[in-house]
Amino acid sequence: MLQQIPTQEVSQLEANLCNAFVDPTRILILYKLNEHPYNVTELTHQLSTTQPKISRHLKILRNLGLVRTTRQGVTITYELADVRLIEVLDILRGVLRDSITVRANLIETLQVTRLA
Amino acid sequence: MLQQIPTQEVSQLEANLCNAFVDPTRILILYKLNEHPYNVTELTHQLSTTQPKISRHLKILRNLGLVRTTRQGVTITYELADVRLIEVLDILRGVLRDSITVRANLIETLQVTRLA
DNA sequence: CGGTTATGTTCGAATAAACACATATAGTCA
DNA sequence: TGACTATATGTGTTTATTCGAACATAACCG
Numbered sequence A, B: 001m002l003q004q005i006p007t008q009e010v011s012q013l014e015a016n017l018c019n020a021f022v023d024p025t026r027i028l029i030l031y032k033l034n035e036h037p038y039n040v041t042e043l044t045h046q047l048s049t050t051q052p053k054i055s056r057h058l059k060i061l062r063n064l065g066l067v068r069t070t071r072q073g074v075t076i077t078y079e080l081a082d083v084r085l086i087e088v089l090d091i092l093r094g095v096l097r098d099s100i101t102v103r104a105n106l107i108e109t110l111q112v113t114r115l116a
Numbered sequence C: 001c002g003g004t005t006a007t008g009t010t011c012g013a014a015t016a017a018a019c020a021c022a023t024a025t026a027g028t029c030a
Numbered sequence D: 001t002g003a004c005t006a007t008a009t010g011t012g013t014t015t016a017t018t019c020g021a022a023c024a025t026a027a028c029c030g
Helices: A008-021 A024-035 A040-046 A051-063 A084-115 B008-021 B024-035 B040-046 B051-063 B084-115
Strands: A067-072 A075-080 B067-072 B075-080
Touching (some): A008 A024, A008 A051, A008 B024, A008 B084, A024 A051, A024 A075, A024 A084, A040 A051, A040 A075, A051 A075, A084 B008, A084 B084, B008 B024, B008 B051, B008 B084, B024 B040, B024 B051, B024 B075, B024 B084, B040 B051, B040 B075, B051 B067, B051 B075
16 A cells, blocks of 8 residues: 655655646646547637647646547547546535635624624 | 536636645645644654745645644644545545556556567 | 648746745743 | 744745747648
8 A cells, every 4th residue: 555654756746746737727628528538629619718728738638647649530539537537626626615615604704793 | 516517717716726736845734734733843843844934835725725723822733624635635646656557557568569 | 742620839928936045923931 | 021932924036837829740632
């Protein structure tokens, strides 16, 4: 089992991997590819952005090994390499939702306190 | 249920949250705080780095709502706000491990092919 | 071959991150 | 109050990231 104290190097690799998630376009791409595979042009239209932008982000995801490609003639289809990525993103959305709720409750509390 | 197509704004928030994970020091802090709460000085020694560096990273994690603080006199103890963060990091380590394995197999395949 | 479409890459500018080092704040105790 | 400890922040520098716009490559078809 690898489950030990994470060393500096492992954390560096892990941090590197998380680079996939710090850009909203890349997150949208990952969610889209979770629906089913898409090629670059399709993704460009789906996310209504420019093709070079999509290509660049796909390159980053590809280098991280998070998407796989298959070529059919000119078009290159991208697919998700690991469903656990979506699992991670879903968990994070849960964390996000709760953190927003906590914040909203805090604000409400502050307002009530101020009124009292 | 929030479980729908993620919009641009949600993805932006999610990407923002993931900023917590793109720095190896912050990952190490999160894992450390998963053991049990620590104060700044303790974390500084545990990760053998400088105190301002730890303080700055803790500030980022605090602003993201991922750690909570309690003050006892002068010392401020930090604790993990949500265990799901560790769940996420563990999943990612799994992804990382598999991706390294795939890469290793690929290299081996290339070498065998070259020799044949 | 030339034209067309799909995808990838280069470049420069703008913005943001992280660090070391120095300094500030704030609580405690004498 | 003054000294001491714990934590936070300001500053300047260095390095990354992202983008649009232009350009390059590569496959297909006539």
